[in-house]
Amino acid sequence: MGDTALVVGEALIDIVEHQGRALGEHVGGSPLNVAVGLALLGRRVEFLTWIGGDRRGQRIADYLHDSGVHLAAGSTGASRTATAIAELDENGSATYTFDIDWQISPSATPEEPLVVHTGSIAAALEPGSSGVDELIDKHKTTATITFDPNIRSAFFENAEQALSRVEAVVARSDVVKASDEDMRLLAPDSSSEQLAARWLTLGPAIVAVTFGADGSYAVCADGEQRISAYPAEVVDTVGAGDSFMTGLIDALWDAGLLGANRREQLRAIRAYALRRVLQIAALSSALTVARPGAALPDRATRDRAAERLLAD
Numbered sequence: 001m002g003d004t005a006l007v008v009g010e011a012l013i014d015i016v017e018h019q020g021r022a023l024g025e026h027v028g029g030s031p032l033n034v035a036v037g038l039a040l041l042g043r044r045v046e047f048l049t050w051i052g053g054d055r056r057g058q059r060i061a062d063y064l065h066d067s068g069v070h071l072a073a074g075s076t077g078a079s080r081t082a083t084a085i086a087e088l089d090e091n092g093s094a095t096y097t098f099d100i101d102w103q104i105s106p107s108a109t110p111e112e113p114l115v116v117h118t119g120s121i122a123a124a125l126e127p128g129s130s131g132v133d134e135l136i137d138k139h140k141t142t143a144t145i146t147f148d149p150n151i152r153s154a155f156f157e158n159a160e161q162a163l164s165r166v167e168a169v170v171a172r173s174d175v176v177k178a179s180d181e182d183m184r185l186l187a188p189d190s191s192s193e194q195l196a197a198r199w200l201t202l203g204p205a206i207v208a209v210t211f212g213a214d215g216s217y218a219v220c221a222d223g224e225q226r227i228s229a230y231p232a233e234v235v236d237t238v239g240a241g242d243s244f245m246t247g248l249i250d251a252l253w254d255a256g257l258l259g260a261n262r263r264e265q266l267r268a269i270r271a272y273a274l275r276r277v278l279q280i281a282a283l284s285s286a287l288t289v290a291r292p293g294a295a296l297p298d299r300a301t302r303d304r305a306a307e308r309l310l311a312d
Contacts, residue, residue: 149178
């Protein structure tokens with residue numbers, strides 16, 4: 001088993017438009033952000049995705065290379081690179097239209113990882129989502145499985161279908177993180193905390209929920225923890241959830257709780273130790289919202305902030 005994170009999921013180009021006028025193109029994708037975030041923290045990362053050999057695909061490949069992420073074999077066979085058109089309204093809010101063909105190549109043979117992370121469109125859109133399930137099942141015997149549903153409602157017929165699909169992956173996972181928006185969409189008649197407790201019974205060791213400016217929450221077998229958001233001058237919230245997920249994985253890595261051979265120790269995590277993990281994840285997110293775009297922090301930046309804020 002290598003000391004590697006395998007991140008599986010979509011990489012795409014966000015095309016930002018306003019009133020039909022293109023304002024710019026940016027590399028995006030929730031799993032891609034997590035892969036880059038872990039690499040910036042000094043972790044060895046392999047990213048399995050599905051991009052084309054076109055100009056946009058090359059831009060993604062170059063971005064990953066420059067960020068220190070290894071693009072897994074079998075990632076470049078798409079007929080076109082996925083795009084998401086983000087149409088901005090007068091208030092700056094975006095409505096997304098996706099053009100994505102998501103698959104797992106039969107030639108994909110990633111190395112044996114310590115942790116496997118997936119989420120968002122990759123876990124929702126066929127035929128690739130079935131391939132994600134197969135990869136999880138293959139690696140679960142040796143690796144910790146982490147999952148962020150990061151719901152894109154365009155890929156589900158209704159909330160019931162979305163909940164069924166998400167919970168199928170939750171049941172395969174060791175660590176799950178979701179936003180309160182995801183939780184409300186999936187179970188509008190339950191609180192986020194109630195749904196997190198339900199998910200904990202399906203198999204994960206930890207379920208965490210982010211509440212934006214209202215902080216975050218996590219639950220494990222030993223209890224629950226809730227913390228406030230760290231103060232930040234918010235520039236935008238792009239990548240905030242992905243940065244939280246990255247921090248969660250990294251903090252558990254530092255604690256020696258990743259890998260299938262540590263699964264029982266992860267399940268036995270004490271609530272006070274979970275609080276520290278939650279603090280690191282929240283700090284990572286706070287550093288991201290203070291900068292434009294999905295600017296996840298590197299190790300030095302986060303360590304300096306941690307010295308100031310987490311001394312207690």
